[in-house]
Amino acid sequence: xxxxxxxASGLKKIYIRGTxxxxxxxxxxxxxxxxxxxxxxxxxxxxxxxxxxxxGCLDNASxxxxxxxxxxxxxxxxxxxVGLRRGHIGFIFQxxxxxxxxxxxxxxxxxxxxxxxxxxxxxxxxxxxxxGLGHRVNHLPKEMSGGERQRVAIARxxxxxxxxxxxxxxxxxxxxxxxxxxxxxxxxINKEEGLTIILATHNPKLGAQxxxxxxxxDGRAVSREESSL
Amino acid sequence: MNLFSVALKNLMRKKVxxxxxxxxxxxxxxxxxxxxxxxxxxxxxxxNNIDKMGYQVLVTAKGCPYEAATLMLQGGGGxxxxxxxxxxxxxxxxxxxxxxxxxxxxxxxxxRQQGRGGISLYMGIGNSYLELKPWSKFxxxxxxxxxxxxxxxxxxxxxxxxxxxxxxxxxxxGRNEVLTxxxxxxxxxxxxxGIIFLPLKTAQKIFEVxxxxxxxxxxxxxxxxxxxxxxxxxxxxxxxxxSLAQVKGTILNLVSSAKAMTNSVALIAVLIAxxxxxxxxxxxxxxxxxxxxxxxxxxxxxxxxxxxxxxETTLVCVFGGILGxxxxxxxxxxxxxxxxxxxxxxxxxxxxxxxxxTVLLSFFGAxxxxxxxxxxxxxxxxxxxxxxAIRRGx
Numbered sequence: 001x002x003x004x005x006x007x008a009s010g011l012k013k014i015y016i017r018g019t020x021x022x023x024x025x026x027x028x029x030x031x032x033x034x035x036x037x038x039x040x041x042x043x044x045x046x047x048x049x050x051x052x053x054x055x056g057c058l059d060n061a062s063x064x065x066x067x068x069x070x071x072x073x074x075x076x077x078x079x080x081x082v083g084l085r086r087g088h089i090g091f092i093f094q095x096x097x098x099x100x101x102x103x104x105x106x107x108x109x110x111x112x113x114x115x116x117x118x119x120x121x122x123x124x125x126x127x128x129x130x131x132g133l134g135h136r137v138n139h140l141p142k143e144m145s146g147g148e149r150q151r152v153a154i155a156r157x158x159x160x161x162x163x164x165x166x167x168x169x170x171x172x173x174x175x176x177x178x179x180x181x182x183x184x185x186x187x188x189i190n191k192e193e194g195l196t197i198i199l200a201t202h203n204p205k206l207g208a209q210x211x212x213x214x215x216x217x218d219g220r221a222v223s224r225e226e227s228s229l
Numbered sequence: 230m231n232l233f234s235v236a237l238k239n240l241m242r243k244k245v246x247x248x249x250x251x252x253x254x255x256x257x258x259x260x261x262x263x264x265x266x267x268x269x270x271x272x273x274x275x276x277n278n279i280d281k282m283g284y285q286v287l288v289t290a291k292g293c294p295y296e297a298a299t300l301m302l303q304g305g306g307g308x309x310x311x312x313x314x315x316x317x318x319x320x321x322x323x324x325x326x327x328x329x330x331x332x333x334x335x336x337x338x339x340x341r342q343q344g345r346g347g348i349s350l351y352m353g354i355g356n357s358y359l360e361l362k363p364w365s366k367f368x369x370x371x372x373x374x375x376x377x378x379x380x381x382x383x384x385x386x387x388x389x390x391x392x393x394x395x396x397x398x399x400x401x402x403g404r405n406e407v408l409t410x411x412x413x414x415x416x417x418x419x420x421x422x423g424i425i426f427l428p429l430k431t432a433q434k435i436f437e438v439x440x441x442x443x444x445x446x447x448x449x450x451x452x453x454x455x456x457x458x459x460x461x462x463x464x465x466x467x468x469x470x471x472s473l474a475q476v477k478g479t480i481l482n483l484v485s486s487a488k489a490m491t492n493s494v495a496l497i498a499v500l501i502a503x504x505x506x507x508x509x510x511x512x513x514x515x516x517x518x519x520x521x522x523x524x525x526x527x528x529x530x531x532x533x534x535x536x537x538x539x540x541e542t543t544l545v546c547v548f549g550g551i552l553g554x555x556x557x558x559x560x561x562x563x564x565x566x567x568x569x570x571x572x573x574x575x576x577x578x579x580x581x582x583x584x585x586x587t588v589l590l591s592f593f594g595a596x597x598x599x600x601x602x603x604x605x606x607x608x609x610x611x612x613x614x615x616x617x618a619i620r621r622g623x
Contacts, residue, residue, distance in 0.1 A: 058526055059616045078614055079531065086528035097523040097619065101238040102230075109230035114528035119230060156527065 002033035005164060005196060006055055011064035011074070013050050013219075024050040026219030027064065032164075032198060037190040039207040040200040042216035042227060048200035049168055051216065055198060056089050056166040057081040069163065087115040090157030094169035096149040098141040104128070104152045105137045108159045115160050127155050131185060147178030154185060164196035165189075171206060183209060232533070236540035243513065247545065250509040254549025254595065255556060257502035261495045262557035262583060262591045263564050268488060270565075270582035274418075275480060279473050281419040283361035284327070284446035286455065287471045288315065288462065308333060310441035311468050318465075319445070324458055327448040329357040332429060334436040338402045349387075349402070350424045353432025361446055365421065370395030370412030377430040381408040384424045385416035399425070406435050499598065502549070506602040510542050514610045521610050522618025535611040542603030543596060550595025554588050 013025040025047045032038055032055075040048045053059040054066060057073055060081070066074040073084060098107045108127070109119045128137050131151045141149050150170060157165055167186065171179035183206050189195050190211075201207050215227035240247045290309035316330045332353035341347030355376065359365055368388075373380045383393055388410075393399065397410045408427065416422055433439045449455060459470045514521070521534055529537075561581040568580050 053616050056526070058619075059614075082525070082528070082530045085526065086530075091523075091526045093523070093619070097519060099235075099520055099523070101242045102235070106230050106234070106238075110235070110524070111527040113230045113232070114524070114530070114533055160528070 002035060004031055005034050005069055006030070006032040006198075007065075007067040008055075009065045011051075011054060011066050012062045013047075013054060013059070014062040023219045025054065025061075028216075028219070028221050030214060030221060032196065034163075034196055035190070035194045037187070037197045037211040038199070039210035039213045040198065040216060041202075041204065041207045041213055043202075046216040046227075047219040048216055050219075052166050052168050052198065052200055056091060057084045058091075087111075087117070087160045088163045090160065090162035090165040092150070092153050092157050092165065092167040092170045094172040096141070096146070096153045096173075098149055098152055098156070100141050103138050103140055104133065104144070104155075107141070107152055108156045111156060111160045117160065124155075124159065127158065131155055145178070146174050147181060150174065150178070150182050151185065154182070154189075158189070158195075162195070164198060167197065167199040169200055169202065171201065171203060179203065179206065232537050232540055236537050236544055239513070239517075239537075240541055240544060246509060246513075250505055250545050251549045251552060253505040254502045254546050254598070255552035257495070257498040258550050258553025258591050258595055259556040259560065260498045261594070262554055262587055263561065263581060264488075264491050264495050265587045265591070266557065266561060266581040266583040267564070267568065269584055269587065270580045271484060272481065273582055274580060275477060278419050279477050281362070281364070281417060281421075282446065282473065283363075284329070284448045285452060285473050286447040286449065286458070287473070288319070288445040288447065288468050289443065289471065291467055291469045308335070308443055310438055310443060313440045313442055315465065315468055316442060316445050319447075319462065322458075324449055324451075324454045325447055326450040327357065327360050329361050329446050330355055330429060330442045331358075331444045331446060332432045332436070332438065332441065333443045334432060334438075336402045336404065340402075351401070351427055351432060351436070352424050353427050353429040353436075355429045358426075361448055362417075362421075364417060366415045368413045368415040370410065373411055373428045376428045377434070378428055379406065379408050379431060380411045380428065382412040382414060382426040383410055384414055384422040384426070386422040387425055388413040401435060404435050499594075503598055503602045506542055506545055506599070507605060510538060510545070510603065510606040511609065513541075514538060514606050518613065518618045519620075521613050522615045522620075525613070525615035526619065531611040534613075535607040538607035538610045539600070539603040542606065543599035546595045546599025546602065547592075550592045550598075553595070554583075554591060557591075558583055558588075 007030075009029045011025055011028045012023065015022040015024055028047075028051060040051060042048050050059070054061050055068070057068060057076075058081070060076060060078065061074040064074060065072060068084065069088070071084075073081065076084075098104075099110065102110065105121070105124060105128070108124055112119045125134070125137055128134050131154060133148060133151050133155070136144055136148055136152070141152070144152070153170075165186075170186075171182050174182060186197050186199065187209065190197050199210065207213050213224070215222050215224050217227050288311075290311040292309045313330065316328075319325070320328055334351045334353070335348045336351065337346060338349040339346045341349065356372075359372075368385065370382070373382070381399060383391075391399070393410050393413065395410050395412055398407050399410060400407055408431075414421065427435070433441060449458060455472060459472070462468065462470050524534060524537075561583060565580045
């Protein structure tokens with residue numbers, strides 16, 4: 001029996017845009033267990049990103065229940081979410097979002113600094129070699145290709161040994177070949193290290209390779225048929 | 230990785246912008262340091278000049294006391310004469326320790342200042358002159374052979390300027406008199422460096438003022454007797470008595486009002502620099518909105534972000550402080566040149582004296598400036614919500 005690490009029920013996130021209420025996440029129930037590889041699929045505006053933000057403790061929910069590591073975080077203020085994120089959750093974004101002034105290695109060291117953990121360069125260089133970037137350690141993001149940048153971003157997310165990874169359209173800006181390479185890294189990490197991965201994607205071909213797929217439409221979890229994907 | 234290198238690398242990203250901002254701070258600090266340096270230097274050389282006169286009291290012909298002060302300090306124009314009888318009358322006063330009569334005279338020399346013309350200063354002195362100035366030493370030559378010889382002793386600078394050595398003949402423009410140089414004084418950093426000294430009687434003869442003096446320098450046995458001494462001389466016709474302490478006070482008063490104005494200029498420069506730094510850093514914070522969001526997503530706390538931005542402004546101001554001090558120290562000579570040309574009275578010696586104390590104080594000031602300037606941008610950055618920051622930046 002796998003341990004449940006994320007549990008949501010009736011989770012809602014409502015934005016006010018002008019006079020209009022936007023139900024970005026509109027009553028989602030889900031459970032993610034330790035070691036899962038979950039793909040969130042759905043068209044633009046279906047609430048994938050918002051749901052990931054909530055699960056990743058980047059944002060607080062409007063209503064409903066969200067438990068991360070058994071702790072109710074749905075009503076926790078932004079300030080307190082830092083402690084949860086730091087060192088527990090790894091983020092990977094669609095446009096990589098590396099710090100442009102820092103080298104690949106420095107980008108990876110940054111979360112360790114924020115978590116006040118030891119920055120073991122030797123170990124980090126090994127991590128770079130593992131993702132095939134041994135030759136890029138001291139390069140700036142602008143000197144690297146999209147696929148390489150995303151691998152640095154993955155290394156940055158992994159540096160703190162997180163409990164789970166959140167990846168929002170990690171292959172959205174990459175060509176097919178790089179996309180598959182990145183996806184393979186996720187699969188490998190999940191299989192070999194048992195790290196939980198929650199990933200949003202547009203790409204049905206990639207989504208199908210996850211252990212489990214959650215389809216979203218208009219802020220709700222729906223069946224595959226309903227999602228019209 | 231630490232916050233220092235994150236901040237530094239970020240500043241390096243927009244080099245021109247960072248350099249311009251540092252330049253703004255540097256100028257403000259340079260102005261500040263130069264002003265403080267001028268303040269220190271001016272007071273120091275004024276004190277030095279006045280102390281090196283060797284007397285505390287000057288008796289002159291009645292007239293404007295400021296004129297008398299100028300006369301005393303640089304032998305300036307508007308000379309008034311008093312009778313030598315006054316000297317003879319007070320020389321025996323038991324309260325006097327040392328006393329010396331002086332006759333200052335000027336001549337317009339067309340050859341001065343690379344042919345632009347200028348005033349040459351002459352001073353008739355007696356044997357007692359050196360008693361009041363025991364530090365005046367001969368660089369070359371010796372004292373006059375007699376008290377009415379056609380001889381001259383030159384101050385260090387004037388001798389240097391005219392390339393004179395003892396034995397040379399010098400000519401007093403407009404007087405048709407030739408003097409033999411018997412000696413040259415060593416440099417002592419006062420107005421004496423620029424004066425050509427003559428025996429008193431010779432000066433009275435050449436400048437056609439027999440039996441006249443322009444001043445009598447007096448050193449009292451005790452300063453506590455000064456007011457009584459002044460009172461006694463008060464009724465003496467045609468003379469006034471000036472204490473150097475008063476002169477010093479008068480000059481410093483004049484300078485201090487100018488100082489208040491220049492200080493406010495410096496303050497404005499500092500304020501403008503602070504606004505410049507706030508503006509630059511704030512701009513850079515907004516440009517990096519999504520980066521700040523990412524840093525928060527990967528574990529940076531509000532305090533971490535605050536410290537990074539704060540560090541950036543402080544670094545800008547620290548570099549500005551260092552550069553500003555360098556500019557002030559290197560530019561001090563240039564500033565001094567300008568000041569000497571502009572000021573009504575500039576004492577001899579270095580006008581701008583930048584002390585270690587000044588440098589440290591201004592550097593500390595720059596750090597404080599950075600800390601103040603950084604507060605608002607750092608506060609803005611640290612308050613950004615990660616999710617909004619990331620999305621807004623996209």
